[in-house]
Amino acid sequence: MNVPSPKKDLMIVNMGPQHPSMHGVLRLIVTLDGEDVIDCEPILGYLHRGMEKIGENRTIIQYLPYVTRWDYLATMFTEAITVNGPEQLGNIQVPKRASYIRVILLELSRIASHLLWLGPFMADIGAQTPFFYIFRERELVYDLFEAATGMRMMHNFFRIGGVAADLPHGWIDKCLDFCDYFLTRVTEYQKLITRNPIFLERVEGVGIVGAEEAINWGLSGPMLRASGVQWDLRKVDHYESYDEFDWEVPWQKEGDSLARYLVRIGEMTESIKIIQQALERIPGGPYENLETRHFDRERDPEWDDFEYRFISKKTSPTFELPKQELYVRVEAPKGELGIFLIGDQSSFPWRWKIRPPGFINLQILPQLIKRMKLADIMTILGSIDIIMGEVDR
Amino acid sequence: MDNQFIFKYSWETLPKKWVKKMERSEHGNRLDTNSDYLFQLLCFLKLHTYTRVQVSIDICGVDYPSRKRRFEVIYNLLSTRYNSRIRVQISADEVTRISPVVSLFPSAGRWEREVWDMFGVSSINHPDLRRISTDYGFEGHPLRKDLPLSGYVEVRYDDPEKRVVSEPIEMTQEFRYFDFASPWEQRSDG
Numbered sequence: 235m236n237v238p239s240p241k242k243d244l245m246i247v248n249m250g251p252q253h254p255s256m257h258g259v260l261r262l263i264v265t266l267d268g269e270d271v272i273d274c275e276p277i278l279g280y281l282h283r284g285m286e287k288i289g290e291n292r293t294i295i296q297y298l299p300y301v302t303r304w305d306y307l308a309t310m311f312t313e314a315i316t317v318n319g320p321e322q323l324g325n326i327q328v329p330k331r332a333s334y335i336r337v338i339l340l341e342l343s344r345i346a347s348h349l350l351w352l353g354p355f356m357a358d359i360g361a362q363t364p365f366f367y368i369f370r371e372r373e374l375v376y377d378l379f380e381a382a383t384g385m386r387m388m389h390n391f392f393r394i395g396g397v398a399a400d401l402p403h404g405w406i407d408k409c410l411d412f413c414d415y416f417l418t419r420v421t422e423y424q425k426l427i428t429r430n431p432i433f434l435e436r437v438e439g440v441g442i443v444g445a446e447e448a449i450n451w452g453l454s455g456p457m458l459r460a461s462g463v464q465w466d467l468r469k470v471d472h473y474e475s476y477d478e479f480d481w482e483v484p485w486q487k488e489g490d491s492l493a494r495y496l497v498r499i500g501e502m503t504e505s506i507k508i509i510q511q512a513l514e515r516i517p518g519g520p521y522e523n524l525e526t527r528h529f530d531r532e533r534d535p536e537w538d539d540f541e542y543r544f545i546s547k548k549t550s551p552t553f554e555l556p557k558q559e560l561y562v563r564v565e566a567p568k569g570e571l572g573i574f575l576i577g578d579q580s581s582f583p584w585r586w587k588i589r590p591p592g593f594i595n596l597q598i599l600p601q602l603i604k605r606m607k608l609a610d611i612m613t614i615l616g617s618i619d620i621i622m623g624e625v626d627r
Numbered sequence: 628m629d630n631q632f633i634f635k636y637s638w639e640t641l642p643k644k645w646v647k648k649m650e651r652s653e654h655g656n657r658l659d660t661n662s663d664y665l666f667q668l669l670c671f672l673k674l675h676t677y678t679r680v681q682v683s684i685d686i687c688g689v690d691y692p693s694r695k696r697r698f699e700v701i702y703n704l705l706s707t708r709y710n711s712r713i714r715v716q717i718s719a720d721e722v723t724r725i726s727p728v729v730s731l732f733p734s735a736g737r738w739e740r741e742v743w744d745m746f747g748v749s750s751i752n753h754p755d756l757r758r759i760s761t762d763y764g765f766e767g768h769p770l771r772k773d774l775p776l777s778g779y780v781e782v783r784y785d786d787p788e789k790r791v792v793s794e795p796i797e798m799t800q801e802f803r804y805f806d807f808a809s810p811w812e813q814r815s816d817g
Contacts, residue, residue: 282760284776286745287769291776449707452682452734465707559657561685561703561712574687574703587687589703594734626760 244272249611251280257354257615258622260596269607274600278593281626289586294320294394294553297586302388304588304624308347310339311566312624313392318473319562319575320394320553331519332396333475338409338512339382339391340474341505345416346375347567348498355495355616356427359436364427371419374412381405394553396522406513413506413513420502428499434492441602441614443489451601452594455569456497457618461489467565479511491617498619501567554581568592568619588627592620632709636677641668657714665717666726672704672713673731680706680713683728686738688746690772696720698748702728719748727753745770764793777802 249262259280265272285304289297294316301316302309314336321328328336353368376386382401383389391398427433443453448461458465466483468476484500486493555577563572569591578584595618602614634656638649645668648659660668672680685703696718705712719725727750729736737759743749744758747768758765767774780793 279758279760279762284769287776449681450733452684452732463707470710559714561714570684572685572703574685574701576689585687585689587685589685593737597734597737 257620258625260615260620260622260625262611262615264608264611266608271603271606271608271611274603274611276596276599278596278622278626281622283627285627286586286588290582290584293581294555294583298392299388299390302390304590304627305347305566305568305571305592305621306387306623307350307621308343308567309387309389310336310343310392311564311571313389314340314474315562315564315571315573317392317394318564319560319573320555320577322562323556323558323560323575323577324394324553326395328396329520329522330475330517332521334512334516335397335401335521336392337474337476337479338509338516339379341509341512342375342378342409344567345502345505346372348502349375351498351567351616351619352423352495355619356433358612358616359433361427361433364423367419367423371416374415378405378409378412381408393522396520398522400521406516410510410513413510416506417503420499420506424499428496436609436613437491437495437617440491440606440610441617443598443602445489447598448489451598453569453598454594455565455567455591455619456494456501457569457595457598459483459485460493460497462487467563467570471563473564476508478515479508481507481511491613494617494619498567554579555583563589566591568621568624569595571624588624590624590627592618592622592625596620596625632711634711634713637672637713640675641671656712657716659716659718662717662719662723662725665715666728666731668715669702669704669728669731672715677709678706679708680704680711682707683732683735683738684712686728686735686742688742688748688770690746690770692772694718696723698746700725700742700748721747724749724751726751729754744768747771775802 245266247264247266249264251259251261261277261280263275263277265274283303285300288300292300298313298316301312304312320326349368349372353365356362356364379389380386382405383391383398385391443451443457443461445462448458448463453461454465454467462485464483464485467473469483481504484497484504486496555575557577557579559574559576561572561574563570565571570589571591572589574585574587574589575583576585599615599618603611606614634649637658638646645664646658646660649657658668669680672678682705683702684705685701687701687703689699689701691697691699698719698721700717700719702715703712704715717725725748727735727739729739736753736755739750739753740756740759743753743756744761745768750756761769767779769778777796777798779796781796
């Protein structure tokens with residue numbers, strides 16, 4: 235290893251908070267020796283909005299619009315976890331149909347997030363074409379979301395006990411058409427990118443993380459699976475209704491950026507498989523467990539029954555969190571997204587701690603880019619896949 | 628949903644003076660300990676064969692102003708080998724200094740910085756203890772319950788001075804606190 239001699243000038247470059255890639259406002263102070271990177275220091279906090287303190291002053295239903303702003307590319311996951319926490323605390327059953335709808339929307343959101351990872355990743359490496367192509371598919375996903383939830387990105391759709399409204403008529407057929415179309419597109423991306431020699435030169439062997447190191451540093455998601463550890467919370471935790479579908483966990487062994495790319499492409503294909511199975515088997519029934527909308531002392535379950543759903547408007551959702559603590563987690567496309575929730579016997583939580591995957595995955599960046607070239611910083615940063623909205627919250 | 632394995636095993640093998648209280652619930656198991664024994668306890672949990680807790684998922688601070696030792700620092704841990712999670716909690720007040728666990732769990736570095744920044748609970752011999760999320764000249768620790776949600780200062784860009792200045796906050800509307808059980812009246816008998 236080159237020990238920098240005191241006579242040599244080390245240059246300190248500030249890759250400032252704004253830069254033309256889509257990672258967000260991350261400031262990197264990089265110490266360079268010519269073109270080799272000696273050290274790098276990420277500085278966070280530019281997008282800190284105090285989400286945790288706001289969470290202590292809002293009821294769950296008031297807080298739902300805030301949560302989509304953490305990870306604004308995979309919005310369904312943040313909503314799912316906000317709703318799963320109180321559901322587990324209160325032992326609330328979610329109807330089968332609502333669970334299937336949630337799984338379909340979550341997997342669509344995972345595809346959307348991986349697509350919008352792929353575009354800027356390729357753009358940072360230098361290939362601008364995929365950046366436009368991904369928006370084509372992402373617009374189709376947005377259209378599906380808009381039909382189902384009413385909003386393209388910041389849907390306020392999940393509720394404690396189910397989802398807010400049922401799927402519109404004809405949505406399932408449109409979604410199946412999208413799945414067929416998307417599989418041809420994934421093959422197109424693979425033909426364009428995966429065996430491209432320029433891409434392989436840039437990406438193979440860059441930023442290698444071993445399996446032991448990955449576990450020690452607390453990585454999760456595609457970063458962990460690309461290093462040979464087959465750890466996927468959907469299989470391990472048996473949450474929602476993922477057990478009823480037949481799918482595999484994609485994983486690779488090398489741990490470099492190419493492996494992470496392959497894991498994410500594999501995840502997109504597996505998500506399509508899950509969506510197709512869910513769409514074909516979706517059951518009928520209620521889409522929301524309306525009994526949760528009352529406090530325990532005022533239950534009247536007869537009026538919440540499925541047959542009475544057209545009688546009048548639904549009652550306002552009020553939910554009291556019991557005085558317990560819970561750590562609930564979900565497999566977001568970036569990693570393990572978790573909420574540590576401490577309830578106080580009232581409608582506001584006492585502590586709402588967000589465990590963002592990007593925050594932890596970003597810690598390994600200074601380790602990985604020592605002795606790499608300056609151009610590799612963007613490759614590694616891109617392959618870690620962070621979103622500053624959730625890192626800073 | 629959690630595997631109870633490491634919890635039962637730790638309950639049987641840990642020396643009793645390390646553990647103040649152990650609680651098991653369906654929502655996750657927790658261990659309360661004293662801040663003197665924190666490092667040893669986490670070291671045991673990480674390295675011992677039957678409890679291989681190698682991942683520190685989360686380090687979180689909680690503020691209970693009504694207690695004498697008002698802060699609680701909670702370490703959420705995961706063992707990928709046994710698929711088990713466990714929580715270790717210690718209490719601290721404003722001047723207690725907890726030992727950093729960065730040497731055991733490298734990912735804990737940023738979490739401890741955040742606990743310092745948000746609550747003011749500092750660590751002894753931490754390699755890098757500075758603020759992480761708040762602004763560069765911020766005074767105070769935001770997540771304590773005595774700091775109000777809107778804070779005390781607001782920033783604006785001042786044209787004569789050509790930089791951003793902080794000034795005491797001016798609110799045009801009083802802070803509205805919606806602590807109600809239901810937006811409609813309580814039904815008298817359902």
